[in-house]
Amino acid sequence: MIVQPFVVSLGDPAGVGPEITAGAWQARASAELPPFVAVGDIESIRRVWDGPVVQVDSAEAAVPVFAEALPVWHLEDCGGVTPGVPTLEGAHCALHSLELGIGVARSGQAEGLITAPVCKDQLYKVGFTHAGQTEFIADRCGVSRTNAVMMLAGPGLRVVPITVHVPLREVPGLLTIDLVVARAQATARGMARSFGIEQPRLALAGFNPHAGENGAIGSEEIEILIPAVERLREEGFDISGPHSPDALFTPAARETYDAALCCYHDQALIPLKALYFDEGVNLTLGLPIVRTSPDHGTAFNIAGQGKASAGPMIAAIKMAEQIARTRATSSC
Ligand SMILES: NC(=O)C1=CN([C@@H]2O[C@H](COP(=O)(O)OP(=O)(O)OC[C@H]3O[C@@H](n4cnc5c(N)ncnc54)[C@H](O)[C@@H]3O)[C@@H](O)[C@H]2O)C=CC1
Numbered sequence: 038m039i040v041q042p043f044v045v046s047l048g049d050p051a052g053v054g055p056e057i058t059a060g061a062w063q064a065r066a067s068a069e070l071p072p073f074v075a076v077g078d079i080e081s082i083r084r085v086w087d088g089p090v091v092q093v094d095s096a097e098a099a100v101p102v103f104a105e106a107l108p109v110w111h112l113e114d115c116g117g118v119t120p121g122v123p124t125l126e127g128a129h130c131a132l133h134s135l136e137l138g139i140g141v142a143r144s145g146q147a148e149g150l151i152t153a154p155v156c157k158d159q160l161y162k163v164g165f166t167h168a169g170q171t172e173f174i175a176d177r178c179g180v181s182r183t184n185a186v187m188m189l190a191g192p193g194l195r196v197v198p199i200t201v202h203v204p205l206r207e208v209p210g211l212l213t214i215d216l217v218v219a220r221a222q223a224t225a226r227g228m229a230r231s232f233g234i235e236q237p238r239l240a241l242a243g244f245n246p247h248a249g250e251n252g253a254i255g256s257e258e259i260e261i262l263i264p265a266v267e268r269l270r271e272e273g274f275d276i277s278g279p280h281s282p283d284a285l286f287t288p289a290a291r292e293t294y295d296a297a298l299c300c301y302h303d304q305a306l307i308p309l310k311a312l313y314f315d316e317g318v319n320l321t322l323g324l325p326i327v328r329t330s331p332d333h334g335t336a337f338n339i340a341g342q343g344k345a346s347a348g349p350m351i352a353a354i355k356m357a358e359q360i361a362r363t364r365a366t367s368s369c
């Protein structure tokens with residue numbers, strides 16, 4: 038049963054996080070969204086939106102006001118926000134709102150956490166040593182980075198990048214049989230727990246063109262991917278591949294699996310965003326808490342201009358609720 042509100046960390050205050058959170062609140066009735074509380078700098082919202090806002094100081098306090106106003110748990114003044122112009126102070130605020138959001142979700146005061154986008158480059162400048170929010174949340178929840186799986190999901194496609202925020206030239210060295218096996222295992226477990234799909238059909242993309250053409254165009258399939266698939270099948274997982282990457286996302290191919298495991302970030306995210314950008318959700322499997330996020334970044338180029346779609350944020354909130362409901366009734 039869903040009892041508590043959800044918590045939305047506002048992300049970089051100069052990005053589109055504040056306005057898409059406000060946009061989601063405006064769509065709360067038509068999109069049938071559960072109550073949520075935004076955490077961050079209240080001014081970052083007032084700067085880009087003239088709708089009703091109420092300052093609260095707990096997640097619980099958000100519920101009675103949610104129907105009439107967007108509840109914002111004001112953390113700190115980010116030093117004057119100019120949409121589209123990131124600052125180091127803003128990066129600190131993004132990190133603080135993420136920290137609070139994780140704490141609120143972990144303590145059970147919220148049913149789950151939805152994270153608005155952060156600017157990784159700005160975070161790195163203020164001492165953030167994690168690749169992204171996924172790894173940071175995993176650490177805070179005591180989950181290994183291998184077992185916290187990034188998944189991007191749209192209405193007709195789910196993709197998992199096996200390697201994530203690393204330079205492309207390092208991918209071949211990072212792909213190992215153990216890593217592919219661990220990601221697939223965590224994906225299958227997470228899909229059972231979060232989506233109720235007990236025996237998900239996984240499809241593994243090759244790394245090279247034509248999945249290596251039997252070794253003539255690269256050896257990663259023969260040395261890493263095929264042995265990983267064999268091991269996973271021996272363990273009882275339903276996994277196919279490695280498939281020619283360019284053929285894995287055709288309409289017919291997409292009917293054959295529940296999630297595609299991809300060798301690197303863009304192999305996974307390009308098809309997802311091309312097909313479902315406005316409904317795309319980034320979620321993390323393998324955590325003790327529910328965590329989702331819109332599929333896009335800070336979009337500084339359009340922040341504060343009324344151009345940002347709230348579609349992905351709405352989809353992220355809806356998916357968080359759906360996952361929370363599934364988990365509440367699941368035996369996993
Ligand atoms: N989950 C997160 O926190 C993520 C953060 N980022 C961060 O965002 C920053 C910018 O990354 P980019 O690669 O430029 O991706 P981006 O998603 O911010 O922007 C790419 C393009 O999509 C457009 N766009 C993004 N969101 C939109 C929306 N809601 N409605 C309409 N158009 C939208 C932007 O205007 C831009 O033209 C980087 O610092 C990156 O680290 C990127 C992806 C996810």
Ligand SMILES: NCC(=O)COP(=O)(O)O
Nearest residue numbers: 168169170171172319330
């Ligand atoms: N491109 C996806 C992305 O950057 C998500 O990163 P995060 O959720 O780990 O911050």
